[in-house]
Amino acid sequence: MDLAERHEQRRGRPRSEAVERAIIDGVVALVEQGVPLSEVSIERVARTAGVGKATIYRRWSGREELFCDVLRAVEPEDPQLTGASMRDDLIALLESMRLRGLANRSSALLHNVFAQMKSQPKVWAAYHATVIEPRRRLTLEVLRRGVENGEIRGDIDLELVNDLFTGPMLVRSVMRPDAELEAELPERIVDSVLRGLRP
Secondary structure (H helix, E strand, C coil): CCHHHHHHHCCCCCCCHHHHHHHHHHHHHHHHCCCCHHHCCHHHHHHHHCCCHHHHHCCCCCHHHHHHHHHHHHCCCCCCCCCCCHHHHHHHHHHHHHHHHHHHHHCHHHHHHHHHHCCCHHHHHHHHHHHHHHHHHHHHHHHHHHHHCCCCCCCCCHHHHHHHHHHHHHHHHHHCCCCCCCCCHHHHHHHHHHCCCCC
């Protein structure tokens, strides 16, 4: 379920894009001012955004969910997959990872928030559950479709194959911050792995 669908299911008055933008911008402003994430309370966000606490709670259940949506708002958008070709969809997914890696390198805000989130288990768990896990499931769905269409063999561990595709991009993005994230990298990774997976 995406951000808009989650918001539409929440109770209360119809949502206002301007109000939500003001709340998200309020969190960003606080972090940019150097306020530690642990001190970014709902009360403080409400004061900064010029809204009431109830307005925030109508849209988010708490800090963890709000922070996840703040990161979604400042990260590159997830790709729209065509479903026509497993290879093309895998390249699109890895390109999205590459762009997020570049954004994390170039944005002091993203780098700072991610660093702080990892020291707050509840926030990190919420981000993992609502952002990272759905992206992982999407890649697995693409791979399952590839098996059904005969694009890759059916006798392989798809969880492991998922790691084989995403691992190189994560290594370059996270563990090797000096490594290049060149535009052709997603295609090179996908084609290198597919050579060993085709029937």
